[in-house]
Amino acid sequence: MIRDPEKFKALLTGVRQFMRTECLPLEEQVDVKDVIPESIVQRMREVGLFGHSIPEEYGGAGLTSEELSLVNIEVSQVATTFRARFGGNTGIASESLVVDGTPAQKNQYLPQLASGRITGCFALTEPEAGSDATAQQTPAARDGDHFVLNGRKCFITNAPIADLFTVFARTDGNARGAKGITAFLVERGTPGLTTPPAVRKMGQHGSPVGDVVLQNVRVHESAIVGGLEGQGFRTAMRALNKQRINLAGLCIGPAIRLVEEMANRALVRRQSGQAIGEFQLVQQLIAESNTEVHAARALLLETARKRDAGEDVTTEASMSKLFASEMCGRVADRAVQVFGGSGYMAGNVAERFFRDVRVFRIYEGTSQIHITNIAKRVLAQAAEQR
Structure with a gap:
């Protein structure tokens, strides 16, 4: 659904112009140096690329699925690593909050994600939980009104540079499959959370991917996405x-x-x-x-x-x-x-x-x-x- 054709046409034109005139000339440089210049990231913030799918009430553009699809087709005609830099915020890294976050969680994090002030990432994959995401092994043990997380996530896009991690862990060690998995919001700087250097990849140079290591990471129960245990999957x-x-x-x-x-x-x-x-x-x-x-x-x-x-x-x-x-x-x-x-x-x-x-x-x-x-x-x- 395209809500306002003229307004959307103007947005799409602006996106196209930015990608073609400012990002496309840097494709080879980014591929060789494996980093997107911070000046371009700042321009992404100014153009509003970080908040396309985040609701307008939180500072985003609130694009519909059809509108976002057309934007994605446009931005990816230039090297896809550029979209990966802002794509987490306007995609998988914010969507958990958009669909299931509490009002307090949305108010705290969505405006920051929409503006690009912080970078989010989606820490789901584990060494033995890739295609089968229900095989999560990372435990989250309750300790009063807190949980203690231990484990390792891998292949996480933007992990080396992320400020906010949506981490999936088992709060019920007796449950199997999708049951007992809970999603937590963990900020960088939380004791015990570390991110090793980015790994080398076949392609998409400039888009850092790496592990998220959790060693006795202690988070309050208010960090549970939506406030409900066992709903993470x-x-x-x-x-x-x-x-x-x-x-x-x-x-x-x-x-x-x-x-x-x-x-x-x-x-x-x-x-x-x-x-x-x-x-x-x-x-x-x-x-x-x-x-x-x-x-x-x-x-x-x-x-x-x-x-x-x-x-x-x-x-x-x-x-x-x-x-x-x-x-x-x-x-x-x-x-x-x-x-x-x-x-x-x-x-x-x-x-x-x-x-x-x-x-x-x-x-x-x-x-x-x-x-x-x-x-x-x-x-x-x-x-x-x-």
Whole structure:
């Protein structure tokens, strides 16, 4: 749902201008140096990128799912590491508070997240709890009106620079599966919470990812998201359901950029006395890519509109993420093929995006997990209708 077309058009134009004129020229520099200049981060704050999905009453833009999808498609046409810097605040790192936070928690943290004064992160994944998030082992032992957390989270985006951690831990050691998991808000500086240096990655250089180490971290019960024990897995799934829609948009943007890059390359690169765009097999690579981009975009926007209408889009969100991430991987591979030897060389847009988008098929649920979940839901629906 687009609430005010003219107002939204102006917002989207502003976002496009910032990303294309200020971020795009720095793509190669950020990839090589593995850091986004603080001056650009400050500009992100000034432009309002940190608060797109946070409600207006807390200083955000309160974008609908459809509006946010279109923004995500736009911002990700430039190296995706830029969006990762503000994406936690306007996505998974704030969504737990938006959907389940207490009034006091929302008032305390959402305005800071929306403005970019603080950076949030979503500390769910553990060494043995990745695709199966219900396998959480981090214990949170009650001690009066406090809890003591011990454990280690891994592969956490923005962990090395985060100020606020949404940490998931078991408050009921006897419970199994989704039961007994609680979400806590833990601020940096809390004794016992440390973040080792960022790990090296295949791509998305400039977006720090690392571990969150918890050693006798003591937090008050008021830090429980929503104030209710045992509801953490529900909170996580509500946040991830929306994030999967966001991620689908973040897969479509790079694919759009790569189709443009392939087409431009095919017009100027010559072989056998003619532009390679004259060869039908090169045309096929471009045509298939463009077709898949449009299919993914149509599926995403239909899903986003359904969510805005209040419908349950759990299956559609999963399908959107699965199709868009796999599509983006195929398009990136074709781009390297069209660029040929140049596409394999470092510093090339096709090579860089090929590395950057590979992770999309892993996080927010691997493709294999989404395939399994989609099939289970379709079969369950069929069984109910028999």
